[in-house]
Amino acid sequence: MRSPLASLVGFHLRERRRSPLAWGLPLGAMSAFIVAIYPSVQGALTKVVAQYPEGLKQAFGIGQLSSVEQYLHGEMLSLIVPLAVGYLAARAVASNLSGAAESGRLEVVLSAPVTRRAVCVGAFLAAAVEVAAVLLLTLVLSLLGSLVAGAGLGVGHALAGFAAVWPLALVGAGLAIVVSGFSLKTSVVTGVVAGFLVAMYVVDLIGKLDTNLSGIRYASIFRYYGNAIEEGIEAPAFLGLLALAALLVLLGAALVERRDLSL
């Protein structure tokens, strides 16, 4: 017999089985396109980027664009992928908590012998698997793009780059559970997480642009997310983000446990 948690995760994944394709295909296609055009735009890009102010290059992680990894980071992994996948993680959690409350499913599930904590943890684990599937698909399509165009994207680098997005997205998922402790409206949950991710990015950006304010970067999860495709995964930062996500899940579960199950 499966545990309640495994049953909940299995159900959530089945309910959202189309999501990895719906999110992974466009992100992967975009990423593959970026990688595939790199060989043909490399020369022109180098000249253009050379004219950018140094601060701007640093802020957006553009660097010298002397490698496809740098280009992929600047175009996709520095902003688009973490924001999109972080938002997806929040949506995945929301569909299993606030969305389930809105549809009436949560009341039926919680009429069965299952704790609210298990429901929260189940929603989080399902989101973690869903996000991993999207990142994997995006990675595979990026590598395919590189293979077809001969862009030379390193498998290890690309793997590190996309893997580093995972704990950042899970922080978004954990925050979604915390917000569910206050509101079971999907629009509120996803809106707060999206706002949080953008705010985190902006804080990191300001810290990069103004050296006098560089200290504020430590308050941003994007500081710990870093640039894994070029610099490799920084294990303490990776594990730190995972730990933060886990703490948010525990806090969120405690809040959901205390609240009334009404919208």
Add this chain to the structure above:
Amino acid sequence: MAAAIETERLSKLYPGGHGIAELTMTVPSGEVFGFLGPNGAGKTTTIRTLLDLIHPTSGSARLLGLDSRRDSVAIRRRVGNLPGDFGFGRETTGRRALELLARLRGAGTERAAELAGRFRADLDRPLGELSRGNRQKVGLILASFHRPDLLVLDEPTGGLDPMMQEEFLALVGEERDRGATVFLSSHELDEVERICDRVGIVRAGRLIAVERVPELLGRARRKVTVRFADPGGAEELRRLAGVSDVEAADGAVSFHFGGDLDPVVKALAAHHVADLEVSRPTLEEVFLGYYEGEEGAG
């Protein structure tokens, strides 16, 4: 044997004013108990508080001898619940919902298949494609497939056609026969009269009466229309205790009465009665009888 439901001054207060206040009641095991009241009276709040979906502001509740808050998971193992507006997601099929609940409960799905046959429920279509009645059938199956000791049903027959309502009444009878307790909220007086042993009347969050069904109906004001073959009669009726709203038109006299029927029968017997019609009270009329009584007592 412990009572199936026991509440002690159970209250849930909302800032907006709705909720339940100091609700004290006992539902013995094996009873079919109807919970009646108009919309917003506190029926759903009571059910959700009993099931620990919302937390009481004060007071306590015990279900099947267990504390509703501390032993919530153990209670839910033995309880089946049909929410008032059953839903499980538009794209989910009844079968997938059933599989999840069966796993969470560690129960088989054989009885669900039998119930699906009885209710002619389609478990393989997404719930969003089903009519309210057909969705309700799925909800009933999910609430009862594991043979719970306590079945909590919030407006269970909403949307069901008359044939399925009959099937539902038969199911409740079977549940009672095997010793289960059924706690249901309803707006249907016929349904309550046919299946409930006792009913609780709730108004503005307060339980104002708990009665056996015949007593409930006896207290309700009934509408009577009488056609006399000879003139007169209306004035005489107006003077009787318990008679109100006397109207005479086209040779017929209609009025409402509540209480002792004997003086009314005797007054009518003094005339040549050509036709007599006593309407069954509506649920609103039943409520009215209790509310007036309560206000009079207050």
